[in-house]
Amino acid sequence: MKTFRLAAPVTLLLMLSAVSGQAQRPRVPADSPATPSASSAPTPAPAPQSVKAKYEGGVTGFMKKQTGTLQFHDEEQRLIFREKTGREYLSLPYKSLAAIWPDKKARRTTAGTVVSNIPLPYGANMLGLLMREKVRYLVVQYDDPDTRVQGVTSFKLDSQQLLNSVLHTLAGKAELKPRGESYIRSKGTDKADDK
16 A cells, blocks of 8 residues: 555656656747738838928927928938928938837827816816827937937827828838838948948
8 A cells, every 4th residue: 555655646756757848848830820020011001292290309409399291302312391381390311310110109188187187076087087199209310421410309190000101101212121110220231332
């Protein structure tokens, strides 16, 4: 009887060690499904030449937020932001763009701010804190060799579809390469172009 009591746990340990040994071996799937890559994602539609946007700041000397339009000026190879009046507010040459990427933030709506500040009984004004919206931005990092100015600026766009379209179009015009959700200019490309 004692040998049976001793043999049962030993047998159980041997079986568990054999199973755990198999679990630790690397396994190679026979037919693994192809992982989707950035290149296999559907290409967004080309952006229009002029897009409604709001300048959010970031360029040296420009502090005031402005509503206007982003324009692709292909003849002069630059991205232009114009105020509502049509005056050119800022201009970035395509060759100065180092990286562009999308950004998204959630913020409380104006109605939510108003409701949360109204003195209502039993904390009903707390519902205003739940009123949120998603805001989408095009973020542009630039390094202009002509003016020796570098920095980051952002533009608020209306929809995710428009943001994807502008990103893809601007990356193509500025010859930027995709890296995740962003597009960058690799340093090796610049040196090869300068020669």
